[in-house]
Amino acid sequence: MDAHAIDPVTAQSLVARYVAVVEEHTLHNAFPASVTTLPASKAAIKDAVRVVLIALAHTNQLTTELSAFLEDAFVALANYVDAELAALAAEHRRASESLEADRRPPQERIESPGWAVVARTSRLAGDIARASADEAVALRQEFRALVAGTREMGSGVI
Numbered sequence: 186m187d188a189h190a191i192d193p194v195t196a197q198s199l200v201a202r203y204v205a206v207v208e209e210h211t212l213h214n215a216f217p218a219s220v221t222t223l224p225a226s227k228a229a230i231k232d233a234v235r236v237v238l239i240a241l242a243h244t245n246q247l248t249t250e251l252s253a254f255l256e257d258a259f260v261a262l263a264n265y266v267d268a269e270l271a272a273l274a275a276e277h278r279r280a281s282e283s284l285e286a287d288r289r290p291p292q293e294r295i296e297s298p299g300w301a302v303v304a305r306t307s308r309l310a311g312d313i314a315r316a317s318a319d320e321a322v323a324l325r326q327e328f329r330a331l332v333a334g335t336r337e338m339g340s341g342v343i
């Protein structure tokens with residue numbers, strides 16, 4: 186989608202809905218989460234953040250705090266993965282939490298169903314975490330390049 190295909194008001198509304206989803210998932214420690222829980226596709230959300238950034242810059246309203254907020258929102262997209270991967274990560278997280286809460290001796294915990302799930306899902310959970318971290322780095326670079334490009338256009342960004 187072209188970043189100029191949606192108007193700033195529509196873009197701001199989408200960003201607000203997206204940030205509410207991120208806050209909800211953060212509150213419930215539900216990352217990585219499924220892309221199906223987003224209010225739009227990752228591409229559409231990225232475009233909306235771009236439109237908001239450009240609109241704020243063009244109206245000289247882009248502060249350091251707003252830029253940081255938009256950057257955090259942009260980078261948070263890395264926490265959203267395919268539904269199957271999110272389900273596996275959630276299964277791993279629940280099993281890990283169950284093992285942490287289990288007060289039995291370690292030898293007995295090793296024989297629990299939670300241990301079997303952790304053993305089966307740990308490698309893939311680690312792969313998901315690494316992929317999300319790599320995506321976060323790329324998204325941060327992309328956002329900062331966008332901010333730099335907006336500055337070069339002379340639009341009054343921070």
